[in-house]
């Protein structure tokens with residue numbers, strides 16, 4: 369890899385006009401003690417920076433590109449849509465076509481609506497759930513990320529049933545007073561909270577497989593408890609499948625684990641690399657939305673025709689028989705070999721399907737407190753060693769890595785060899 373001189377200069381220029389030089393904080397690569405890449409283009413597994421370096425990508429736009437970067441059919445469908453007109457603020461048939469495809473994958477989303485980001489999807493889902501139940505309390509889990517809406521920026525405080533402080537400046541205390549944070553994978557804490565306050569809970573939102581504290585799979589008992597307790601207390605269960613949707617199977621985590629939530633949010637893959645996400649669920653809940661019902665929600669670019677075209681082209685490929693089985697087999701083989709490489713080195717691998725995180729830790733973490741115990745300095749050295757070898761892994765200990773269709777066995781062989789060298 370060359371010096372990344374052009375990226376460094378581009379970063380300086382960006383810093384003059386964009387806070388921190390980035391439009392989303394993690395891109396600054398602060399956690400790993402280096403400066404950002406500036407990308408010129410991408411294809412398949414590879415991203416190319418403006419210094420002509422080529423990297424094997426494991427971030428894949430944070431899980432968007434399960435088919436690989438810049439796939440011909442997707443890019444072509446989007447380009448053709450642009451040529452017809454990129455936005456109208458008026459209905460198009462593509463919205464219904466994609467909605468039907470999403471519902472086919474997620475039958476629990478009896479009705480759904482498109483928005484522009486995962487943040488909007490979760491924010492809107494919660495608003496409808498509150499409108500539907502007439503209750504205020506939202507329960508979330510520590511270390512789960514659901515976008516940057518005010519009332520969701522609460523991660524602090526592992527104590528059970530505590531109303532928490534915001535974990536961002538600029539969020540008034542009052543905005544988070546109805547957000548309750550519980551520890552992930554702690555069935556007992558969840559049962560205790562619902563026993564005392566279940567009838568006040570509007571919604572319980574979770575990542576059915578946590579990915580934003582690094583990959584942390586749920587125990588079956590915990591996942592089943594989320595369904596059982598919300599059903600018993602008339603609370604809305606929301607699976608935030610912005611990452612896991614169309615990733616862990618065509619029908620996401622809910623299909624994989626056989627648990628049906630009341631509402632679901634999807635993003636990333638569904639927009640084929642364009643700004644689109646969706647929230648949906650039971651018909652009677654979704655019909656609370658304006659113009660049918662009293663819960664307001666809207667968007668100038670919602671259901672954008674270019675994003676719809678890219679989403680349709682993407683989902684059509686994911687539906688091909690054997691797509692997930694084949695990819696998962698490759699991921700399982702990769703992870704089994706990786707397990708051997710890290711054995712006895714105080715590094716642990718969590719994975720689920722094609723998502724994985726290597727934790728520089730004393731054990732496989734099962735919740736946020738445990739992932740937070742990871743050695744971030746060691747992780748930073750690992751990240752930079754991998755970058756030197758032309759591999760861009762997700763740049764934080766608290767993120768997942770994503771295997772796509774374009775991560776061929778040959779590429780994965782090279783990656784395993786590089787991991788072995790990088791952790792030495």
Ligand code: PMP
Nearest residue numbers: 485486487513514515608610611
């Ligand atoms: N929910 C989950 C589970 C996510 O991982 C993310 C973002 N990574 C979001 C919501 C927010 O999505 P966006 O960044 O598109 O607003």
